[in-house]
Structures are given as structure tokens and as C-alpha cells.
Amino acid sequence: MDEATARTIFVTIMTGGFLVWLWSLQKALAIGRRMTPRDWRLLPEQQPALADTESGARTVRGEPEMLSQTLARSLTQLNIGGFMPLFEITERTSDRIALKKTGPLVCNQPSGMYFSEAEITLEYLGNDTTRVAYVLGFDRLVRRVKTIALSIMLGIGLPVLLIVGAVIWFVVIPSPDPAARWQVFQTLQIVHALWPPFLFLWLYSSGRRQSKTYFSNLLSTLELAK
Numbered sequence: 001m002d003e004a005t006a007r008t009i010f011v012t013i014m015t016g017g018f019l020v021w022l023w024s025l026q027k028a029l030a031i032g033r034r035m036t037p038r039d040w041r042l043l044p045e046q047q048p049a050l051a052d053t054e055s056g057a058r059t060v061r062g063e064p065e066m067l068s069q070t071l072a073r074s075l076t077q078l079n080i081g082g083f084m085p086l087f088e089i090t091e092r093t094s095d096r097i098a099l100k101k102t103g104p105l106v107c108n109q110p111s112g113m114y115f116s117e118a119e120i121t122l123e124y125l126g127n128d129t130t131r132v133a134y135v136l137g138f139d140r141l142v143r144r145v146k147t148i149a150l151s152i153m154l155g156i157g158l159p160v161l162l163i164v165g166a167v168i169w170f171v172v173i174p175s176p177d178p179a180a181r182w183q184v185f186q187t188l189q190i191v192h193a194l195w196p197p198f199l200f201l202w203l204y205s206s207g208r209r210q211s212k213t214y215f216s217n218l219l220s221t222l223e224l225a226k
Contacts, residue, residue, distance in 0.1 A: 032142035057133035112214030114207030116140035160193035
């Protein structure tokens with residue numbers, strides 16, 4: 001392989017690698033970012049919720065007090081290994097339930113349990129029907145995923161890109177042996193340092209999606225659990 005061809009292959013691979021690295025960095029930094037601009041007319045506590053929430057609502061049969069008790073019981077029965085509760089009910093009335101995760105964040109749990117706090121409101125509509133709305137928060141998951149992903153990108157990904165790039169550029173490409181220049185394809189080894197952050201980013205998105213599905217299903221079966 002001639003030096004010009006080796007250089008072209010190297011630049012192509014490294015350009016793709018840096019673009020992937022920048023893409024993963026952008027996605028990691030965007031986790032939990034406020035999607036709507038701040039309103040200067042509102043106090044800080046009145047500002048729109050952050051992006052790291054999922055919400056939904058469903059109308060079910062039953063009165064708020066009975067449904068509130070049933071929901072609280074179902075949520076406190078979620079545990080790890082049959083004995084460690086996942087969530088603590090911090091407030092329960094006939095029209096509101098608030099809970100936070102006190103157990104492990106993701107260990108030995110289906111992804112539908114990755115939310116770290118939740119607020120449920122119950123509004124009686126009459127005719128034995130109640131509108132149950134929920135907001136799921138993912139503060140702990142956001143912090144953990146962002147910390148791990150950025151640590152991998154900046155502590156492993158970027159150094160690997162620079163070290164591998166330097167070795168190939170200064171040692172392999174200028175080699176007087178044309179056969180040695182075929183080692184330019186070893187630049188592809190940077191892939192091993194680029195994919196791990198995407199695993200944690202997928203974990204975050206899957207946790208949000210599955211948590212919303214779990215809560216929707218829970219409300220769908222609420223009448224049967226009374």
C-alpha cells in the first residue's frame with residue numbers, strides 16, 4: 001500500500017470516529033436538559049418541568065380514596081429479592097400520591113422500574129369514575145447515566161482516539177515498508193472505545209419508555225386490583 005492511500009484510509013476512519021464521538025457527547029449532554037425555555041414571568045419553582053419526566057393519564061372506575069389505597073399498596077409491594085422495597089410513599093391522600101425510590105436504581109430490576117420519583121393525582125369525575133394522572137421523574141437515572149457516559153467518553157474514548165491516531169499517523173503511515181502500511185486498518189480498533197457510551201444512553205431511553213408502559217398498564221389493571 002502506498003503512503004497516500006494509507007493516509008486517505010486513516011483520515012476517513014478517524015473522521016468517522018470523531019464524528020461518532022461528538023454525536024455521543026451531544027446525546028449525553030442533552031439528557032435531562034430543559035426542553036422549553038424559561039419564562040421570566042414565573043418564579044423558579046413555577047418553571048416548566050425538566051425533560052427527564054414522563055407523564056400520562058387514564059380514566060378508571062372507582063372513587064379516589066379506594067383507588068389511592070390500591071395504588072399505594074401496589075407500589076409499595078414492588079421489591080427486590082422478595083424483601084427489599086423499591087419505593088417509599090412520601091405522601092398519600094385521596095387525591096394525591098407521591099413516592100420516591102429508596103432501593104437500588106437499576107440492579108435486578110426490569111427497565112419499567114427505573115423511575116426515581118413519581119407523583120400521581122386523582123380527580124373524581126362523577127359516575128364512579130376517576131381520572132388518574134401521573135408524572136414519573138428520572139433524576140437519579142439521569143445523573144448516573146450522564147456521569148458514566150461522560151466519564152467513558154472523556155476518560156477512555158478521547159484518549160484512545162488520540163493515542164491510536166498518533167501511533168498510526170507517526171509510525172505506520174510513514175513506514176518505509178509498504179506491507180506495514182496495511183496496518184492502517186488497525187485504526188478501526190477505536191470502535192471499541194466508541195460504543196460503550198451508547199449502551200448507557202440506550203439504558204436511559206429504554207428505562208423511560210418502559211416505565212411509561214409499566215404505569216400505563218398498572219392503571220389499566222387498577223380496577224381488577226381493588
